[in-house]
Amino acid sequence: MDEPQKSPELRTVNALERAEAVQRFLSEAARRARFSARARGAYQKSSFAERRGARAMRIAFLILAIVIVAIPNVAGALYYGVLASDQYVAEAKFTVSSAAIPKLDGLGSVTGLPQMMIFQDTMIIADYIQSRAMVEQLERQVDLRERYGAERIDWWARFDKSKSIEKFTDYWKKMTAATIGFPSGIVTLTIRAFSPADAKAIGDRVIADCEALVNELNERMRQDTVRASEQDLARAAKRLEVARVNLERARNAEGLIDVRQTSKSQSELISSIEHDLLKYQQEYLTQSRYVDESAPQMRVMKRRIEALEKQIVERKAEITKREAQGIDALARKTLSGKMTTFANLDLEHKIAESSYEIATASLDGARLLSERKLLYLHQIEAPALPEEARYPRRWLYFGVLFAISLALYGIIVGLIAFVRNHMA
Incomplete structure (x- = not known):
């Protein structure tokens, strides 16, 4: 008997099925060719294993966020908001200038002080403020180590009184600043301390010691001038x-x-x-x-x-x-x-x-x-008793900490994602 004739609709369905089967086969072959053996093995695993790897990455990112962002910012907020001791600033301004002395015959080099010499003397005063000699002088005069190492000061900001004088000098340089303005030559002195009274007392003492140094320089110049003239006369x-x-x-x-x-x-x-x-x-x-x-x-x-x-x-x-x-x-x-x-x-x-x-x-x-002063320390602004704390700048420091931690977290997460995608 002759085979029954297939209808045109049946032949069309079989052709579509074969085309779909070929398409699925080609897609699978292309996917296998594109993936590495390790990635293909992971792809062939169950959906539960795939979800477990993604969950591990999310947990790792969460831990990084806690360690890099949350903990430092919480600690920073706690320190700057509660624990950080207020720091008060006493500011003073002064300048070093020469006396207006008329020149005498044969003594022009002695009486006429050039501007460069005045600038050098100003630099000497500015360097002396942050020197070890100043620190030792203030320790004898105002018990400087006790003022910066008191127990009422927070642990991070106070100085350990058991450390050496070299360490204390470095700490003193961080708490003071002496800048020279150009071309006026005005020296701006700022003293940071942990109470208004300490800031003013230390500032007054520093100015007094600078005046003593200027007087000592005057005395040396007077002695050198008279001694040189006596030798010339002899x-x-x-x-x-x-x-x-x-x-x-x-x-x-x-x-x-x-x-x-x-x-x-x-x-x-x-x-x-x-x-x-x-x-x-x-x-x-x-x-x-x-x-x-x-x-x-x-x-x-x-x-x-x-x-x-x-x-x-x-x-x-x-x-x-x-x-x-x-x-x-x-x-x-x-x-x-x-x-x-x-x-x-x-x-x-x-x-x-x-x-x-x-x-x-x-x-x-x-x-x-020799009966006159060659150098004068003119005090333009005396150290005043500060009324409010200027340091630490809590919002600024906390904002910087937050920005740094967030940027660091973003960099680490980006590197991990880059390596993971590269190895996939």
């Missing part, structure tokens, strides 16, 4: 004494009181001899016209002329001749050399006298200056 006096002794020795050795006067006398003597010589020569020439040269009076006149000429030559040689031993030996034996030697000694004597006068004026100016 050197000038010694130089003047040596110049005087050398000049007196030279005069005594040559038997001269005044070289210039002696030279003038010699020149006048030569001029007188030359005048006599000219007179006798004219007379001899006149007489020779009427009297024979062999006459006695003519021979006497001729010998007199020759004697005068010889005397002039000797006098001139006494002034101008130079010996073979050299210029130095000649300067000691001839009158020209004597004039050179005496001129040098006289010049040295005058220079020594001038130096002595300048040194004397400098010493007088230094002593006058």
Whole structure:
């Protein structure tokens, strides 16, 4: 018998089923090809196992949120809201300036303080405020360690009194600030303490110690200035004494009181001899016209002329001749050399006298200056008793803590998700 003929509707249904089966097979093959063996194994597990892995991740994220976000912020809120001790700030302003002193002759470098020197002194004061020397000074004066280590202060902010002075100096630097404003040079000092009275007391004591340091700098400058001027005067006096002794020795050795006067006398003597010589020569020439040269009076006149000429030559040689031993030996034996030697000694004597006068004026100016202050600490604003606490800045610090913890949590969660997706 012939097979029954299938209807067109039945053939259409079978074709659709086969197409759907092929589609499911291809989809499954593509999924298996895309997933790794480990991921495919996880995919083939039961739905209960899949839900358990997701639950573990959610639990891990919750624990991270508690550890990184909740606990730090709760602790921060508890500390800044309840436990943190109030910190009060005492502020002071001052400046270091030089005295307006008129300059004295020969003492400009002493009386005129350049601006750079004032700036250096201001830096010295600012550094001294946060130095170990200041801490040790305040410990003796106001019991600084006890004020910052009292039991009433919260554990996080107070200083452990058993720690070393170096640690205390570092703590002091955190509680103080000394800033210099430009170009005014005003120093702004801020002192933090845990009570208004402590802040003001410490601030007053710091200003007083800074004034003491300025006075010490003044005293050192006064002593250095006077000492330097006295040393200059002593050197000038010694130089003047040596110049005087050398000049007196030279005069005594040559038997001269005044070289210039002696030279003038010699020149006048030569001029007188030359005048006599000219007179006798004219007379001899006149007489020779009427009297024979062999006459006695003519021979006497001729010998007199020759004697005068010889005397002039000797006098001139006494002034101008130079010996073979050299210029130095000649300067000691001839009158020209004597004039050179005496001129040098006289010049040295005058220079020594001038130096002595300048040194004397400098010493007088230094002593006058030592009676005045070269540096002043002008207190513009004294430390006042604070009325409200400025630290800690509770909302600001808590907000920063919350932002940091939230950002850290986001970074860690993002890294975990990235690694998980990469390994899937």
